[in-house]
Amino acid sequence: MSASRETVERVLGAVESSGRHYGNGFPMIASENVISPMVRQACDSDLHGRYAEGLPGKRYYQGCDDFDTIESIGIDLAKKVFNAPFVNIQPTSGTVSNIAALKALVKPGDRITAVSTADGGHISHAQMGAVGLRGLDLNTYPWDADRMEPDIDAAAAMIREVKPKMALFGASVFLFPTPLQELADAAHEVGATVMYDGAHVLGLIAGGVFQDPLREGADVMTGSSHKTFPGPQGGFLISSSEDEKFQKKLNNAVFPGTNSSYHLHHVAGKVVALAEFEAFGTKYAKDIVANAKVLASSLASEGFDVLAEDRGYTASHQVLTRHGGVDSGAGRTAAAVLEEAGIITNMNMLPGDTKAMSPSGLRLGVQELTRHGMGADEMEHVAECFRRALIDGEDPNKVKKTVNSIRSNFQEVKYCYSE
Ligand SMILES: Cc1ncc(COP(=O)(O)O)c(C=O)c1O
Structure with a gap:
């Protein structure tokens, strides 16, 4: 066999192996999910190789009539699902959406306020990411570590003093709704645009269970x-x-501002997902938050230090657990042990941690387990597996047998149409 053919087989083997790893275990990374069979069908299509620069009806290429139909349906559906007068469904990722919004709404040298990465803000809100790329002067919000949200009074005072061009909210660690109304009022008072990064919680927002x-x-x-x-x-x-001028600025920032090809197969997949969300999303969102609450209280009952007990642990899809002292790296160790047991998570900085590579905690998400049909009973079983692997110190391979056996009953993707 030729070396390149062997490489292809190795890569395809690893693709399959990755699918088995997730498919037999408990995938609990808060930023991930699985697609439905019909979304997969749209993604795995000829559109994968096509171009459609511009907006429906105003293209630079021939051949776009069918895609115009798809994108037009998608724009209408997204307006309904997100209850908004304007949507652009083209950005190829959440980060690209952020870059486009920053391109449209602020200029190099402008001041911006945002959540610091140490408090759970996303890298695209930081100097190392999109905010730095746009040359912005970043000021981060005073933080209430007990409530896991901006300190409302201090952050509002800071916005009034700093007078940013943009006040950016939302984060990657996102347990509770942002006290947005109060802070948006302060931002608008000083003429700032208010941007909310709902990367993590978009389905919860569209499902009406988080904030609006x-x-x-x-x-x-x-x-x-x-x-x-x-x-x-x-x-x-x-x-x-x-405002049509404002909307045009946003559209122009997506194309030609920050995208050329915008991955038409994924746009078609997004449109199918929007239609399925319209039918099943409210129930899905409700079930996610209910499962997160059960997982959090079950982990606490099993002996784990679960953050934000006073606030009921969580109002989103996420749960945070602390596994050792600040900067101890205990989160990293816990994530490695859990993976040996077939439970896929990520280490995460918690309040007080200063080192991203040796944090004390884990950030867990239940959106994917929920999508496979798991409910309250299974959340309790998940917590038991955590206890066996991390507190009892049981052989992870033995725990993995339980994980695989539970997971074998939850293989389908729910909250969607079947083929
Ligand atoms: C708050 C926030 N914004 C943006 C992103 C980036 O999203 P994407 O991975 O789609 O670029 C993330 C990713 O997790 C995030 O947590």
Whole structure:
């Protein structure tokens, strides 16, 4: 066999192996999800190789009539699902949505306020990411570590003092709704645009179980299409503005501003996911939050240090657990042991941690287990497996047998149409 053929087989073997690893275990990374069979069908299509620069009806290429139909249906559906007068469904990721919004709404040298990465903000809100790429002057919000949200009074005072051009909210560690109304009022008072990054919680927002940023003061909302919103990898750029000039600025920032090909197969997949979300999303979102609450209280009962007990642990898809002292790296060790037991998670910085590679905690997400049909009983079983692997110190391979056996009963993707 030729070396290149061997390489192809190795790669395809690893692709299959990765599928088995996730498919037999408990996938609990809060930013991930699985796609439905019909979304998969749209993604695995001829559109994969096509181009459609511009907007429906205004293209630079021939051959776009069918795709115009798809994107037009998608725009209408997304407006309904996100209850917004403006959407652009083209961005190829949540980060690209953020870059486009920053391109449209701020200029190099402008001031911006955002959640710091140490408090759970996303790298695209930081100097190392999109905020730095746009040359912005970043000021991070004073943080209430007990409530896991911006300190409302101090953050509002900071916004009034700093007078940013943009106040950016939302984060990657996202247990509770942001107190947006109060902070958006302060931002609008000083003439700032309010942007809400709903990458993680977009499905919960669209399902009506988290918060309603566009009615609480956000001018623009961005998000990923593949976390709690269960579509293919991609992004959305959404706005509450009816102003056509403002909307045009956003569209121009997506194309030609930050995208050329925008992965038409994924857009078609997003549109199928939007239609399925319209039918099943409210129930899915409700079940996610219910499962997260049960998982959090079950982990606490099993002896884990679960954050935010006073607030009921969580109001989203996420649960945070602390496994050792600040900067101890205990989160990293716990994630490695859990993976040996077939439970896939990620280490995460918690309040007080300063080192991203040796944090004390784990961030867990239940959106994918929920999508496979797991409910409250299974959340209790998941917590038991955590206890056996991390507290009892049982051989991870023995725990893995239980994990595989539970998971074998939850193979289908729910909250969608069957083929
Ligand atoms: C708050 C936030 N914004 C943006 C992103 C980036 O999304 P994507 O991975 O779709 O680029 C993430 C990713 O997890 C996130 O947590």
